[in-house]
Amino acid sequence: MMSRILAPLVLSVALAAPAAALEIKSDPRTGAIPSLTAPGEIAINRADGRLFWRMPDGSLGTSTLLNALPSGRRAVEQGQSDDQTVAPNPAAPLNTLSRLLADRQTTTYTPDLGPGIVGAPRSVVEALDAGYLDARALGFRSCLTDCAAARAANDAAAASLSSKLSDVGGTIFFRRGIWPFTQGFNLTDKHFGVVGEGEGRTILRFDGTGNLFNITENSLFYRLEFRSFTAWAASTGANTTIKIVRPLGNSSTQTGPNIRNVEFVPTDPAKYQWQTGIDCLGCWSLNVTENLFVGKDNAFSADFLILRDKSTPPTIINNKVFSANRAVYAPPGAFVEGPIIVANQFVGVNYGIFLDNANNAPGAQIIGNHINAYIAGIVSIARPQVMIAKNLLYRYGSSTTGFDWNGIYLGAASSDASIEDNSFYGYKGQYPGNATAVTGVNSTAGSVFGGMMADLNYGIVGSQNWAVVYDNIKTRNVTTFDYQLGAGSYRGNVWAF
Numbered sequence: 001m002m003s004r005i006l007a008p009l010v011l012s013v014a015l016a017a018p019a020a021a022l023e024i025k026s027d028p029r030t031g032a033i034p035s036l037t038a039p040g041e042i043a044i045n046r047a048d049g050r051l052f053w054r055m056p057d058g059s060l061g062t063s064t065l066l067n068a069l070p071s072g073r074r075a076v077e078q079g080q081s082d083d084q085t086v087a088p089n090p091a092a093p094l095n096t097l098s099r100l101l102a103d104r105q106t107t108t109y110t111p112d113l114g115p116g117i118v119g120a121p122r123s124v125v126e127a128l129d130a131g132y133l134d135a136r137a138l139g140f141r142s143c144l145t146d147c148a149a150a151r152a153a154n155d156a157a158a159a160s161l162s163s164k165l166s167d168v169g170g171t172i173f174f175r176r177g178i179w180p181f182t183q184g185f186n187l188t189d190k191h192f193g194v195v196g197e198g199e200g201r202t203i204l205r206f207d208g209t210g211n212l213f214n215i216t217e218n219s220l221f222y223r224l225e226f227r228s229f230t231a232w233a234a235s236t237g238a239n240t241t242i243k244i245v246r247p248l249g250n251s252s253t254q255t256g257p258n259i260r261n262v263e264f265v266p267t268d269p270a271k272y273q274w275q276t277g278i279d280c281l282g283c284w285s286l287n288v289t290e291n292l293f294v295g296k297d298n299a300f301s302a303d304f305l306i307l308r309d310k311s312t313p314p315t316i317i318n319n320k321v322f323s324a325n326r327a328v329y330a331p332p333g334a335f336v337e338g339p340i341i342v343a344n345q346f347v348g349v350n351y352g353i354f355l356d357n358a359n360n361a362p363g364a365q366i367i368g369n370h371i372n373a374y375i376a377g378i379v380s381i382a383r384p385q386v387m388i389a390k391n392l393l394y395r396y397g398s399s400t401t402g403f404d405w406n407g408i409y410l411g412a413a414s415s416d417a418s419i420e421d422n423s424f425y426g427y428k429g430q431y432p433g434n435a436t437a438v439t440g441v442n443s444t445a446g447s448v449f450g451g452m453m454a455d456l457n458y459g460i461v462g463s464q465n466w467a468v469v470y471d472n473i474k475t476r477n478v479t480t481f482d483y484q485l486g487a488g489s490y491r492g493n494v495w496a497f
Contacts, residue, residue, distance in 0.1 A: 033060075132173035132195060138164055142177030151207070155183040162187055169222075174229060176201040182208035188216045196229030199263045199292070203230045209237030215244045220252035220284055230263040233274045241274050246282035248309050256285030256314075264293040264304070269323070273302050281308040288316045295323035300350050300374070303329050312361070313338035324349045327371075332357035340365045347372040348396055354379045360413060364388075372396035375403045381411030389420040397431035404433040410440045417446040426456040428477060434458065437478075440466040448473065458483050470494075 033052060034043030042053045053061045139157035143150035158181065169190030176197040181204065192215060196202025206212045212231060215224060224244065231241045241264050244257055259278060266272035273296035280286055288305060295302035304321045307314060307330045316339065321327040327346035330336045336355065342365070346352040352371035355364065356379070364386045371377040377393040380386050393407040407424040410417055419438060426435025434457040440446055442463055448470040453459050459481040462468055468485050471492030475481060481494060 131171070132193075133170045135172050135174045135179070138172065140172075140174070140179060142175070142179050144178065147178070147180045147205075151180040151182060154179055154181050158183050158185050161185060162190070165190060165192075171195055171225060174202045174204065178203045178205055180205045180207060181212065182206075184208065184210055184212045184214055186214045189218055189222065191223045193223070193225035193227070194229065195225065195227045198228050199230050199261060201230075202228065203232055205232040205234050205267070206238050206241075207234045209235065209239070211240040211243045212238075213242045215242070217244075217246050220246055220254050220256075220282070223255060224257040226257075226259045226262055228261045230265060231274070232265060232267050233272045234267040236272060238272060238274055240276040240279045242277070243279045244281065244283055246280075246284075248282055251310065251312070252284040254285065256283055256287060258287045259291060260287070260289045262291045264291065266294065266296060269294060269297045272296065273299065273323075275302050276306060277302075277304045279306045279308070280311050283307070283311040283314065286311055286314040288314065289318060291319045293319070293321045293324060293327075295325075297323060299323065300348075301325050303327075305329065306331065307336045307339070308334050310335050310337075312336055313340065313363075315339075316341045317343055319344045321346045322348050326351045326354045328353045328355075330355045333359060335359050335361045337361040338363040338365075341367075341369065343368045345370045350374045350376075351379060352377045352393075355381065355383055357382050357411075360384060366391065374405070376406040376409050378407070379409045379411070380414055380417075382413040384413065384415045384417075386410075386414065386417045387420070388417070388422065391422045393422060393424050393437075395426045395431065395435055397427065397433075405431075405435045406439050407437045408439070410438075410446065412442040414440065415445050419446065419448045419451075421450040423452040423454075424456060425454050428455040428457055428479070436461050440468065442466070452476075453478055453481075460485065462486060462489075 038054060044052075138161065139153060141150040141153040169187070169192045171193030172195070174194065174196045179202070184206070194204075194213075196204075204212065213226070217224075226242055233241075241262075242259065257280065264274050264277040266274070274293075277291070277293045278288065286307070291304075293302075293304040300323065302324050303326045304319070304324055305316065305328050307328070311330075312335065314336065316328060319327075321344070324346075327344070327349050328339075328341060329351070330339075334356075339355070341353060346369065349371070350373065352369065352373050353366060354376070360382055362383070362385045364380065364383060366378060366386070366388045368390050370392045372394040374396050378388060378391065380388075388408055395405045395407075397403070397405070405426060407426070408419060408422070417440070424437040426437070428435050435455070436458040437453045437456055438448055438460045440460075440462045445467050446469075448460055448468060450472045452474045454476040456478045457480065459473070459475060459478050460468060460470060461483045462485040466486050467488040468482075469490045469492070470482075471490075473494050475494060475496045478496070482489070482491070
């Protein structure tokens, strides 16, 4: 116990000395005790992870780095030189090493943007101990009622942020409160993250025009993280919450952007919305998990997630999207291979999942989603080898809409599709337009196996080029089960009741 008290005390006294810098010696040999000759000197055994210091009476004190230096242990343990000079430098850029290694910042250090905290940090101390940067220390301010001063401070802090971060960047921690902005964040080639205390606790309010976060990177090496906060759209000019532009056409096995537990919502859903939640170009290994997106009431014009170029393979799990045009959208030409889209809820949307003209990018796993859509639940075009399984697909309509509805629509060149155990509810006769469970156009082969089809004008619609195998399907109130299927189709068990 005494060692755990004395080690920080010795460090704090030494660091407070105004005249001389503290020299930390180190030894890489297991079991070795670095040479200490004068009281107040400190040394580290890098192999054992132990700290040694010489007491004023000449005795030797020792402790583990974990006990002695909880807030700086990673910085010290990662030191690669024989000596570490740790005199504070007030003019140094703020990053995760500034407390201990302010004058030894290099572009070779990669900050830990995900330090092992599950969910939002439980306290400010925990966040700062994890290496996050305090937003207040960077000039950002929160407010409750009179937010003009805070808004001006935040716009200025966002504009100067790039110069305050070191070459490697860092993760900013915003405490609970409302943080107003009219200007967005514009960063290039930085490791960057924003972490709050949780949705509805940390609120970034955007009253401006354009995008809240504009991130441009010329390498897929850079890490990005957005987690545990609410992004408020508070103006008609709010465009995209998070826009990421990465190198075109490249591939990578690096960890991609991580966007988790973020709310993309308007302050007033009768007036405002984010036009796009996430717009990502070249986002290899993107992770989008447990987010909420809400669009403007009855507008159905916003998109939650747009995947451009080679955003391969994205993982999209357990998100909730309401009142949108498209929940997940890959525009024509986007080579998005192997997306994993699982256990999401997309309700009150024109399209749930729209993967358009994939240029034969193979593979997709679309499993266990709940989709209520006006026009189509799932659309896949020019994408072979798609697995669509165990989704719950509802027609979402009104007495005034005249759209034809498709539960699943497979466009040209969508060969070798496997459609298994999905449930389709088309509410035939309640809304204008036809309701169809599965449509396949100019595709070479596909299978429909199991599941439930109810209240539909058509079960399976194809073309003369589409060979379909289907079996073990339950139907209720389906006018025409199959229509225009290829000559080679196999018609298995269909149970009507």
